[in-house]
Structure formats: structure tokens, C-alpha cells
Amino acid sequence: MQTMNAGVINPSTDSPLRLGGRPSPAKSWLKAIELTSRIEADPRRLFADLVEDWAKRQPDRPALIAEAETFSYRALAERINRYARWALSAGIEAGDTVCLVMPSRPDYLAAWLGITKVGGVVALINTRLVGLSLAHCVNVADAGHVILANDLADVFEAALPHLNRAPKIWTHGSHGNEASIDAALDRTDGSPLSPAERRGVTINDRALLIYTSGTTGAPKAASISHRRILNWGGWFAGLTDASPEDRLYDCLPVHHSVGGIVAPCSMLNAGASVVLSDKFSASTFWQDIVRQDCTLFQYIGELCRYLLKAPPSEYESRHRLRLACGNGLRGDIWEAFQARFAIPRILEFYAATEGNFSLYNVEGKPGAIGRIPPLLAHRFPAAIVRVDMDSGKPVRTEDGLCIPCACGEVGEAIGRIGTGDDGGGRFEGYTDAGETEKKILRDVLAKGDAWFRTGDLLRLDEAGFFHFVDRVGDTFRWKGENVATSEVHEAVADCPGVVEAAIYGVAIPGADGRAGMAAVVVDDAFDLAEFRKRLWRRLPAYAWPVMVRFCTALDTTNTFKQKKQQLAREGFDSRLVTDPLFYLDAKSGGYRPIDADSYKRILNGSLRL
Amino acid sequence: MSVALRIVSVMQQIAKDQQITLPPLSDDVLLHETGFDSLAFAILVVRLEDDLGIDPFTISEDADFPLTMGDFIKAYENVLA
Numbered sequence: 001m002q003t004m005n006a007g008v009i010n011p012s013t014d015s016p017l018r019l020g021g022r023p024s025p026a027k028s029w030l031k032a033i034e035l036t037s038r039i040e041a042d043p044r045r046l047f048a049d050l051v052e053d054w055a056k057r058q059p060d061r062p063a064l065i066a067e068a069e070t071f072s073y074r075a076l077a078e079r080i081n082r083y084a085r086w087a088l089s090a091g092i093e094a095g096d097t098v099c100l101v102m103p104s105r106p107d108y109l110a111a112w113l114g115i116t117k118v119g120g121v122v123a124l125i126n127t128r129l130v131g132l133s134l135a136h137c138v139n140v141a142d143a144g145h146v147i148l149a150n151d152l153a154d155v156f157e158a159a160l161p162h163l164n165r166a167p168k169i170w171t172h173g174s175h176g177n178e179a180s181i182d183a184a185l186d187r188t189d190g191s192p193l194s195p196a197e198r199r200g201v202t203i204n205d206r207a208l209l210i211y212t213s214g215t216t217g218a219p220k221a222a223s224i225s226h227r228r229i230l231n232w233g234g235w236f237a238g239l240t241d242a243s244p245e246d247r248l249y250d251c252l253p254v255h256h257s258v259g260g261i262v263a264p265c266s267m268l269n270a271g272a273s274v275v276l277s278d279k280f281s282a283s284t285f286w287q288d289i290v291r292q293d294c295t296l297f298q299y300i301g302e303l304c305r306y307l308l309k310a311p312p313s314e315y316e317s318r319h320r321l322r323l324a325c326g327n328g329l330r331g332d333i334w335e336a337f338q339a340r341f342a343i344p345r346i347l348e349f350y351a352a353t354e355g356n357f358s359l360y361n362v363e364g365k366p367g368a369i370g371r372i373p374p375l376l377a378h379r380f381p382a383a384i385v386r387v388d389m390d391s392g393k394p395v396r397t398e399d400g401l402c403i404p405c406a407c408g409e410v411g412e413a414i415g416r417i418g419t420g421d422d423g424g425g426r427f428e429g430y431t432d433a434g435e436t437e438k439k440i441l442r443d444v445l446a447k448g449d450a451w452f453r454t455g456d457l458l459r460l461d462e463a464g465f466f467h468f469v470d471r472v473g474d475t476f477r478w479k480g481e482n483v484a485t486s487e488v489h490e491a492v493a494d495c496p497g498v499v500e501a502a503i504y505g506v507a508i509p510g511a512d513g514r515a516g517m518a519a520v521v522v523d524d525a526f527d528l529a530e531f532r533k534r535l536w537r538r539l540p541a542y543a544w545p546v547m548v549r550f551c552t553a554l555d556t557t558n559t560f561k562q563k564k565q566q567l568a569r570e571g572f573d574s575r576l577v578t579d580p581l582f583y584l585d586a587k588s589g590g591y592r593p594i595d596a597d598s599y600k601r602i603l604n605g606s607l608r609l
Numbered sequence: 610m611s612v613a614l615r616i617v618s619v620m621q622q623i624a625k626d627q628q629i630t631l632p633p634l635s636d637d638v639l640l641h642e643t644g645f646d647s648l649a650f651a652i653l654v655v656r657l658e659d660d661l662g663i664d665p666f667t668i669s670e671d672a673d674f675p676l677t678m679g680d681f682i683k684a685y686e687n688v689l690a
Binding site: 024025026027029030033034037363374376377379 | 641646647648650651652654655658664666667674
């Protein structure tokens with residue numbers, strides 16, 4: 001039996017919606033389907049309208065709570081309208097892009113909800129980006145305006161010379177100058193917008209650009225429509241069974257789809273409250289949860305692992321949590337995590353920012369990422385196909401079609417592209433049409449069909465549950481982020497003295513994902529300290545190579561592809577690899593040699609990377 | 610009332626609420642020919658869960674969802690038998 005409820009229900013005494021304090025899987029699905037099936041009926045109703053409706057029903061209930069500011073539903077609805085009117089007054093036309101470069105705080109959500117309400121498109125920029133990688137993301141967005149947190153002014157200035165066009169910069173958090181957005185917002189009115197002001201925006205229009213590294217190279221801007229935001233909010237409001245009494249703790253980055261849209265919108269959809277924290281801290285996590293009286297939190301697997309490794313906190317079981325929702329909680333720690341922290345229910349899911357299907361483990365089966373809901377099975381758009389692990393390409397039969405994996409076999413997950421009512425899911429693509437095409441797999445189960453490639457290796461078990469295995473090919477995950485080796489390779493290869501480089505991920509016992517390793521061939525001009533300095537300027541922290549291996553030459557295949565698989569298999573075992581090996585010392589921030597002792601300490605976890 | 614009759618009667622009620630025109634519900638009718646969409650099926654499974662006390666699809670050890678009306682009814686009959 002997969003659930004504790006089925007078969008023991010007494011219809012005469014159990015309430016129709018709640019069984020033992022939680023809804024049955026079928027009721028969770030029904031609530032989510034009900035909420036999302038309304039979206040198409042009124043294409044002019046945007047997510048900001050749901051907020052405004054809740055503001056009428058419960059104006060004083062907190063919507064977004066943080067140290068920086070707290071917005072009641074009324075305050076949030078007004079703030080959204082102010083941002084909308086600011087966009088109109090700044091001459092932002094429907095379809096024009098505004099980059100948002102700000103840490104997590106309530107005003108962040110107000111900004112994008114407001115600007116998109118009148119047809120502006122908001123590009124959510126990672127605040128950890130610097131130099132060329134920051135410039136790349138702003139260039140991809142082709143933005144005419146940037147809203148920039150005052151604290152990040154210096155970082156942005158360093159990227160300015162690399163921009164294709166000079167955007168107008170509005171500073172957030174400083175009232176002093178004419179470029180202050182706070183001052184501009186003070187001059188606008190927060191009352192509801194007139195139909196003319198709304199400019200006829202519908203759910204079909206693009207609302208956001210969210211950056212994803214995916215499997216095919218440098219960060220790409222995924223196009224997110226208003227429809228998608230409404231769907232994310234509706235599915236998660238339904239499946240988490242959210243109500244106005246709920247309060248969710250969200251310490252994930254707000255420029256990502258989960259921390260920035262899924263988590264807050266699931267709660268705002270239901271009239272509930274969201275506590276935003278601009279960073280995760282294992283030592284204060286439980287204290288925050290208790291102090292803010294949260295009933296849910298949003299996780300990624302790495303966060304759960306850090307919490308489980310942390311020393312006991314007096315707060316860790318004194319909370320009022322009913323649910324933890326997130327992705328990446330793996331089977332090896334699931335039950336220990338749930339038991340130690342007394343979490344009644346875990347809702348693990350699988351989705352990609354630009355993906356066209358998602359999976360939900362509504363049954364709470366440890367280690368699984370989701371299951372095709374039986375009642376949607378006849379039209380569910382996902383499949384797993386066999387891939388060649390070395391080339392990363394799907395295997396094809398003689399007649400050119402892909403091969404669906406058998407139960408238990410590992411393959412790449414793909415989603416049939418369609419419009420929803422034809423048994424497929426919408427793929428909205430990226431700003432770059434070429435990149436969009438790269439993610440589409442054609443002639444899969446029949447000639448002429450089209451599927452979205454997730455780049456994820458999954459496995460389906462006999463009970464219909466999906467399990468995550470790894471990323472396909474080059475891209476790997478580290479510290480909760482996908483690291484595209486091509487981007488790291490570019491940065492490494494640009495360093496003085498680097499003749500040749502190969503970038504790949506290596507597994508480290510007890511850590512999620514894989515740690516980045518750079519195998520390099522260098523000449524006399526190479527200097528390790530300079531190498532480190534250059535990478536720091538160019539790459540976000542999660543993409544820095546955690547290990548460096550100095551080779552005399554790098555083997556290539558007969559098609560001149562690097563034999564990275566072999567290097568990855570050899571890893572960082574100083575007993576097997578005779579090349580000099582270095583690791584990135586978290587304490588000093590410099591690279592240090594891997595010797596027998598440090599190798600042992602990395603393996604037993606006493607040396608953290 | 611037999612399980613089969615209860616299922617058909619709940620389906621007719623949902624069809625009325627959702628303004629769906631049902632074909633004659635013989636055993637060999639394919640479920641996707643009934644005109645029921647995801648919402649209608651979700652309502653059906655939940656109503657039957659309240660009515661009969663079971664959701665045979667959540668407790669099942671295999672992932673197959675029935676294709677025909679006959680299989681759908683059998684899924685309930687098997688658990689209740």
C-alpha cells in the first residue's frame with residue numbers, strides 16, 4: 001500500500017476534504033486541477049489579480065514577511081499597482097524587458113508582479129553574477145531598464161563595459177538621486193488600474209525571463225508566460241492544500257523559478273503568507289521557522305542535507321510545520337530527515353523552469369520524485385528514452401525512432417510538446433530560437449512528433465514512481481545549481497598559461513551532485529593564485545572548479561572530443577592519479593594540494609568543499 | 610446498488626454539473642471517449658473515494674490506469690471484492 005489513508009476511510013465520520021488532518025492523494029489532485037482548470041476561462045486574469053482579490057477579502061493579513069519590509073495583502077496589491085504605473089510612466093512598452101537585480105525581499109515580488117501586469121517583461125538576474133557572466137544575462141534580455149539594489153551598484157558598474165546597450169539604471173534602496181525608483185514609486189498611485197492602463201495583457205503574453213543553464217551551454221533566458229505563473233501557483237496551492245492560515249518559509253533564491261515563483265505564488269494563490277529570507281543558514285533555520293510560526297517550508301535537497309549534518313537545535317522539533325515542499329530530497333536521507341525534524345508530510349516534486357511537464361510525489365514515497373497520477377495517465381506527456389551515456393544522445397532504432405526505456409532502466413526524461421488539451425505540454429522556449437530548437441527532440445515515438453529534452457536521467461519503478469539519477473552528459477549539479485561545463489571551460493581556457501582544459505564533475509561521498517574539476521595543461525605563464533583570482537571575477541561561486549588536476553596532455557577521441565568520462569571516473573583519488581591534484585580550501589579560499597591526508601578527510605567529510 | 614451502477618450514476622451527475630454529453634456507458638467504451646476531462650475524472654475518483662471508501666488507483670502496485678469503462682469498474686470491484 002502506498003498511502004496510509006486508502007481503505008480505512010469511514011465516509012460517515014471523516015470530513016470530505018480532510019482525512020486524519022491531510023487530504024488523500026485523489027483530493028490533492030482534485031484541488032490542484034480545479035484551481036488550474038479555471039486559468040484558461042478568463043485569459044485577462046493575471047496572477048496580480050488573484051492578489052488584488054485576496055486584498056479585498058482579507059486586506060490586513062500579511063502576504064509577504066521579511067526583515068526588509070512586510071506587506072499585508074492590501075499593501076502588496078497597492079505596491080504592485082505603483083510598480084505598474086511606474087512602468088507606464090517610464091515608457092516601458094508591452095514586451096519591453098526590465099532587468100531586476102535585487103536580493104530576496106517583498107518588494108522584489110511587488111516589482112515583477114507590477115511591471116508584468118501592464119505587459120512589461122522582467123528578467124530575474126542572479127545577484128551573485130559578476131563581470132562577463134552578469135553582462136551576458138543582461139545582454140540576452142536586451143533590457144532598456146535595470147532596477148538595481150543600491151548595494152550592488154559597484155558590481156554592476158564593473159559589468160557595464162561589456163553591455164551591448166546602455167540601459168537606464170534605477171536604484172532601489174536609495175532616495176537620494178533622480179534615478180531612485182523608491183522616489184519614483186512614491187509619486188505614483190496604488191489604486192486599481194483602469195482597463196486602458198492594463199493594455200489588454202493576457203495569460204499568453206511573456207511575463208518573465210528566468211535563466212537556466214540546462215544541458216546546452218551558457219545561461220539561457222527561459223520565456224515564462226503569465227499562464228505558466230498561474231499554473232505553478234495553482235498546482236502548488238492545490239497539492240500543498242494551502243489555506244489562508246498557512247505561512248511558508250522561503251529562503252531559496254528569488255531569481256529561480258522555485259524560490260521566486262512557485263513558493264510565493266503557491267501561498268499567494270491561497271491567501272496565505274510567505275516569509276522571505278535572503279539566505280539559508282543551517283544554524284538559524286529552525287529558530288526562524290519557530291519564530292515566524294511557519295506551517296510549511298520550501299526546500300532543495302542540499303538544504304536538507306546541511307540541516308541533517310548540523311548539530312541539534314532546541315527549536316528543531318518545536319515547530320508547527322505540517323508540510324515541507326521541494327525538490328531533490330534523496331532517498332538516502334529522506335526518512336532520517338523527516339523523523340529527526342518531525343515533519344508530518346513531504347511533497348517532493350520534479351520540474352524544470354522551462355520544462356513542459358512536472359511530477360509530484362503526492363504519496364510521499366521516500367526517494368521518489370513523483371508519479372504519474374493514475375487519473376491523468378491516459379494523457380500524461382512524459383516518457384523516458386534510452387541514451388548513449390558517453391555522447392549524451394538518444395539511441396535510435398534502424399527506422400530512426402527513439403527507444404522507450406523498460407521499467408527500471410535509466411534514460412533521459414522527455415515531455416511531449418503540445419498545447420495541453422492534445423496530450424502534450426507547452427514548451428515556451430528561450431529568447432534564442434536556436435537554443436530552443438536544441439532542446440527539442442523530434443521523431444521520438446512516431447515520425448513528426450516533438451518532445452522537450454529535460455537533460456535529466458530518470459528511472460521508473462514498477463509502482464509508477466520516478467527516481468532521479470543524474471544529469472545527462474556534461475552538465476552537473478553542485479550546491480543546488482546546474483553547472484554548465486562549457487561556461488566554466490571558457491573561463492578556465494581564458495586564463496594565462498592554460499594551454500588546454502577539460503571540465504567535468506566528480507562524485508564526492510556524502511555530497512549531493514558532483515564537484516567541478518578542471519583538468520588543465522599549462523605552460524610557464526601559469527600562476528595558480530592568478531588563475532583563482534580570474535575565475536572569481538568571472539564565474540559565480542557555485543561554478544568555481546572545486547578541484548584542479550595538472551596533466552601533461554589531454555586525451556581526445558578520434559572525433560577530437562575530450563575523454564572526460566575517463567577523467568571523471570579517475571576522480572581525485574591521489575593514490576591512483578599521479579598528476580598533481582589541488583582542492584579549493586573553503587577556509588583560505590585558495591587551492592591546496594590533495595595528499596593522502598586531505599584525500600581521506602574529503603572522503604570522511606571532515607574536510608568540507 | 611451495485612458498484613457498476615453507482616459509478617455510472619456518479620458519472621451521470623458529474624456530466625450534468627460539467628455540461629458533458631456522455632455516450633452510452635457500455636463496458637467497451639474507451640474512457641477518453643466519454644468526454645470526461647482531467648477535472649471530471651478527478652471529481653469522479655474523489656466522489657467514489659467518499660462514496661465507496663476507496664481509491665483503487667492510489668493503492669495499486671502498478672501504474673496502469675484503465676483504458677475502458679469495463680476496466681475502470683473492475684478496478685473498484687477488485688478492491689471491494
